[in-house]
Amino acid sequence: MTIEKTTIKDLVIINPTAFQDERGYFFEAYNQAKFHENGIMYDFIQDNQSFSKRGVIxxxxxxxNPFAQAKLVRVLQGEILDVAVDLRKKSATYGQHFSVVLSAENKKQLMVPHGFAHGFSVLSETASVLYKVDQLYHKESERGIRYDDVTLNIDWQVDANEVIVSEKDLILPGFDGIDWEF
Incomplete structure (x- = not known):
């Protein structure tokens, strides 16, 4: 397993070491001791899984806070563009986003720490996404930013006429309308 730094502090890509032979492959998707050795000190308490079709964002x-969630995101089937936005006001990269293609084939994972907004778009026909979190869902602490915010200007790599977004996500505020901080 290797840990790859990104352009945003504390946001890292996990590259598992896969052992492959004629039967298929095996890899450790998560090893707490190895994560801790690399300064990734989260205690994950829940796994969440979603299934989506092409174009879903x-x-x-x-x-x-105090219910902020760290997420370890990976793809079990298909391919997504995974996106994290730095919302830590004291960070040198506040308001910047990072994206990476995660797929069942490349087996990469994105470690999204506290203080980030997170989202993904589905690039394949379908995708199954699994992510670990270190905090339970807390409805009153739930927030979001609209996917097509002009300030963030995220390229979701999905054709505009293919985009599928929930009603709940369509009413989220833009980046300039957020009033919380980490």
């Missing part, structure tokens, strides 16, 4: 979602 989920996000940008987060929970505010």
């Amino acid at each position: 989920r996000g940008l979602h987060l929970q505010i």
